[in-house]
Amino acid sequence: MKNTTPETENLYPKLLTSLDHPEVLLAATEVGEELGCSIYLVGGPVRDFFLGRRLKDLDLVVEEKADAAAKALARKLSGRIKSHSPFGTFKIVYSGGEVDLAMARRETYPAPAALPRVEPASIDEDLHRRDFTANAMAVALSGPRRGRLLDPFSGLADLREGVLRVLHLDSFVDDPTRIFRAGRYAVRFGWALAEETLQALGRAYRTQAPLRLSPARILGEIKRILEEPDPENVLRCLEIMGLWLALELPPPPEHFSSLWPILRRNLPTRTLLKGMIIALAHGESYLLLRLGLQPGEAERYSRSWEELCRHSPELTRASSPSRRYRVLETYPPEIICAYFLHYKELEYIAKEYFKLKNISLEISGKDLKRELGLTPGPLLGRILKEVFYARLDGRVKNREDELRLARELLAREG
Numbered sequence: 001m002k003n004t005t006p007e008t009e010n011l012y013p014k015l016l017t018s019l020d021h022p023e024v025l026l027a028a029t030e031v032g033e034e035l036g037c038s039i040y041l042v043g044g045p046v047r048d049f050f051l052g053r054r055l056k057d058l059d060l061v062v063e064e065k066a067d068a069a070a071k072a073l074a075r076k077l078s079g080r081i082k083s084h085s086p087f088g089t090f091k092i093v094y095s096g097g098e099v100d101l102a103m104a105r106r107e108t109y110p111a112p113a114a115l116p117r118v119e120p121a122s123i124d125e126d127l128h129r130r131d132f133t134a135n136a137m138a139v140a141l142s143g144p145r146r147g148r149l150l151d152p153f154s155g156l157a158d159l160r161e162g163v164l165r166v167l168h169l170d171s172f173v174d175d176p177t178r179i180f181r182a183g184r185y186a187v188r189f190g191w192a193l194a195e196e197t198l199q200a201l202g203r204a205y206r207t208q209a210p211l212r213l214s215p216a217r218i219l220g221e222i223k224r225i226l227e228e229p230d231p232e233n234v235l236r237c238l239e240i241m242g243l244w245l246a247l248e249l250p251p252p253p254e255h256f257s258s259l260w261p262i263l264r265r266n267l268p269t270r271t272l273l274k275g276m277i278i279a280l281a282h283g284e285s286y287l288l289l290r291l292g293l294q295p296g297e298a299e300r301y302s303r304s305w306e307e308l309c310r311h312s313p314e315l316t317r318a319s320s321p322s323r324r325y326r327v328l329e330t331y332p333p334e335i336i337c338a339y340f341l342h343y344k345e346l347e348y349i350a351k352e353y354f355k356l357k358n359i360s361l362e363i364s365g366k367d368l369k370r371e372l373g374l375t376p377g378p379l380l381g382r383i384l385k386e387v388f389y390a391r392l393d394g395r396v397k398n399r400e401d402e403l404r405l406a407r408e409l410l411a412r413e414g
């Protein structure tokens with residue numbers, strides 16, 4: 001095994017001190033010793049440990065007895081098995097977070113971009129099925145190799161050099177979602193693509209493997225891009241890597257970096273995700289379907305997008321905040337999000353819109369009932385709305401102003 005140096009031999013105590021919840025490792029070790037099987041920490045957490053990053057949820061692999069190991073681990077952590085799959089993967093939740101425990105496995109791909117066929121195997125084979133060298137490392141938590149690093153592809157050296165290297169040249173043909181992953185890692189860690197990774201990309205594009213990805217899998221990857229600290233640069237990086245072209249998608253909309261934090265602060269993740277998809281699809285319904293939206297919503301969003309684009313001149317020519325707000329308020333938030341992502345030149349309107357969205361009236365329908373003798377109905381609604389628009393424009397500033405304007409409007413209405 002390459003890369004076994006004293007520095008990487010007794011990792012156990014160092015791992016324990018780098019965890020917020022070291023009890024997971026201790027419990028996994030106990031389970032391994034009690035059941036007489038080898039348990040390993042694998043993939044992302046090992047990579048992040050060497051990068052000196054905080055370890056999030058842990059990924060464990062066990063060479064046999066996955067079922068018994070998952071149950072025993074859940075018991076020791078006073079947690080529970082939240083989900084499990086027929087392939088011997090278990091998600092355990094406990095007070096400190098989540099742990100994934102999986103049976104060591106071999107994967108074979110029946111066709112490009114198809115889901116793999118899975119069989120139980122050794123940890124060494126399990127590391128061979130992975131995406132990049134830096135993700136193909138494991139630390140033994142129990143068994144004869146306890147505390148040792150398993151690094152069959154010199155992932156540690158690549159990690160230290162900042163190089164993202166595939167394990168074999170068909171990696172992206174087998175699983176084109178790994179191209180998305182490459183973009184995420186390249187941006188998240190500032191890593192460069194190794195020569196082999198570029199060759200693997202070429203192979204995937206020549207065989208058109210990305211085009212075989214199902215919409216659901218593409219959607220899953222876009223979701224993960226959104227979870228990254230810098231989604232915009234991941235999209236850009238994937239464009240440079242040629243993925244959009246290979247997926248027959250138009251390039252992502254131009255720069256939206258300065259808007260991203262604003263949208264993130266103001267919109268829930270679900271809305272952001274759909275907004276990003278609509279922006280990536282440039283509102284085209286066939287592309288929305290390709291990116292994983294359901295037929296009904298794809299149609300709806302596409303129509304709504306077209307309509308908002310038609311009203312663009314109205315928006316840019318509008319002379320007051322409330323006029324701009326009126327144009328936007330009739331559209332679903334996903335469309336507004338996509339629109340702002342798409343048109344960088346509308347940044348000032350986006351900033352203003354989210355500020356206006358936080359404004360509310362100090363008076364309510366009840367006040368109009370009490371003070372003006374209005375009964376609930378369309379007139380009351382109309383007056384409240386007009387007062388609200390006046391507040392957006394700063395024409396009324398407090399409760400007294402609001403009531404005064406409401407009175408004037410009522411008098412005008414006769």
Ligand code: CTP
Nearest residue numbers: 043044045059129130131132135136175177178
């Ligand atoms: N993996 C893979 N090919 C994929 C997905 C996952 O080889 N298409 C392997 C990688 O070894 C990865 C591990 O499965 O390390 C776990 O996958 P995941 O949890 O998605 O990734 P992490 O490495 O934990 O990375 P992230 O920090 O992005 O969650």
